[in-house]
Amino acid sequence: MYVITHPESTHHVDGLVGGWYDSPLTATGLRAAAAIAETLRAAIPAHAEVELYASDLRRTAQTADVIGELLRVPPVLDPRLREKSYGEAEGKPQEWLRERFLTPPAVGERIGHHDGIPGSETMGEFGERVYAAMAAIMVSDCAYQIVVTHGGALTFTVASWTKLPIDALAYARFHGASGSITELREDDYFRNRQVVRLGDTSHLATTLG
Known part of the structure; x- marks a missing residue:
């Protein structure tokens, strides 16, 4: 599985809060995005199911x-893969x-902590939503899967794939910069799940300067 964090969008350069802001x-x-697509095309065999x-x-x-245009595969859009609201x-x-933001306590309730912004999600609500999306994706036995999501959602995407319980993420985070590629792999013998590379942006250096 390749997990992509979307590259630069207008809210980044305008200094605006993202979340569900479209x-x-x-x-x-x-x-x-074109550099990401080219990198995936080079990594995935031409006739592989994706x-x-x-x-x-x-x-x-x-x-x-x-990505879909280059790999000739239509994307399936799922609102459960959105960033935290x-x-x-x-x-x-x-x-x-x-x-206005209320930071979570250093000790105590963190997953269920509310940040004080009306209408926002707790990290627990956010995580459960992404975990549900990933559970549906992981039912498939397709050899290659690509998930395009957001920087904040990367933690729950990786953690669900490695089968970590949401409560284990009270403190832990997986970081990936905008436009990064995270590669996850399950071996064919032990069925162990490995984080092969996390938040890799090397494909952007030569393309974007």
């Missing part, structure tokens, strides 16, 4: 469209969120 990719983001899934927000759907903060300046 921002498109920038021109730089579209070039990065499944492609993505969050239904524009920035992820656009990324999946670029930040409720009323979405589309507002990051400073607006910082002034």
Whole structure:
């Protein structure tokens, strides 16, 4: 499985809160999506069966469209793969969120902690949603799967694939920069699941400068 975090979108450059705010990719983001697609094309055998899934927000759907066009596979859009909802903060300046955001405690309830923003999700609600999407994806025995999602959702995507319980993520996070590729692999003998590479952006260096 290859997990892609969508590349640069307009909310990044405008300094706005993302979440479910439906921002498109920038021109730089579209070039990065093309670099991601080329990298996947080189890694996946030409005649292999491939499944492609993505969050239904524009920035992820656009990324999946670029990948799907090159690999000749239509993306399946799933709203459960969206980023964490930040409720009323979405589309507002990051400073607006910082002034109101209630950080989780160092000790105590963290997964169920609410950040104080009306309409936002807790990390537990966010995680359960992404875990449900991944459970549906992992039913398939397709040899190669690609999941296009968001930076915050990467933690739950990787953790669900490795079968970590959500409660184990009270502190742990998996980080991947925008436009990164994470490679997950299950071996054919022991059926162990490995994180082969996490948040790799080497494919962007030569393409974007």
